[in-house]
Amino acid sequence: AQSVTQPDIHITVSEGASLELRCNYSYGATPYLFWYVQSPGQGLQLLLKYFSGDTLVQGIKGFEAEFKRSQSSFNLRKPSVHWSDAAEYFCAVGAGSGGYNKLIFGAGTRLAVHP
Amino acid sequence: EPEVTQTPSHQVTQMGQEVILRCVPISNHLYFYWYRQILGQKVEFLVSFYNNEISEKSEIFDDQFSVERPDGSNFTLKIRSTKLEDSAMYFCASYPGLAGDQETQYFGPGTRLLVL
Secondary structure (H helix, E strand, O other): OOEEEOOOOEEEEEOOOOEEEOOEEEOOOOOOEEEEEEOOOOOOEEEEEEOOOOOEEEOHHHOEEEEEHHHOEEEEEEOOOOHHHOEEEEEEEEOOOOOOOOEEEOOOEEEEEEO | OOOOEEEOOEEEEOOOOOEEEEEEOOOOOOEEEEEEEOOOOOEEEEEEEEOOEEEEEOOOOOOOEEEEOOOOOOEEEEEOOOOHHHOEEEEEEEEOOOOOOOOOOEEOOOEEEEEO
């Protein structure tokens, strides 16, 4: 069965520092991968997605993620974090080929940003 | 930009009561979903709906739950007899295209349900 692991429950970084949030997935075929962000009391906003092609994908708000099949990973990165990036970040894999399939989410990583 | 809307934003109910959570998906979208997130836990899939019927449901989605698209615009989740463990944030989502499209699911802001 498909699954997603986000090893880091909480991460704290200083404003302006670089960020990498880890995500490992379990899926037999080429996965559809997503990163969502949830600000306190808010819904889920899509940051970026990977379906196929270039393994480095760019998203909104300056985020990028790299798909590494050999490591079953889809880590999220940002070169310089802003205070407004403090939120919870969820990695998800689609349970099949096609974006219409249900999403399986990781447990999330809560990001705190120090001024 | 079109968005998924959900009402109410918060609902408090007594255990054993019925609740209906409402969603208005993005117009012309074809697939609809409910997910839930118990406080402090991961987002979990409940059910997907396509062509006026359930296409997939999780183990969580037992006989106490039902979904309906009553009028071509709203998409509702009904919990017949709420339990304490139903307390969660419930997210509605919709998906625009056909099965082969490389699109994404668009999520609403959620309804926070508290069962007392």
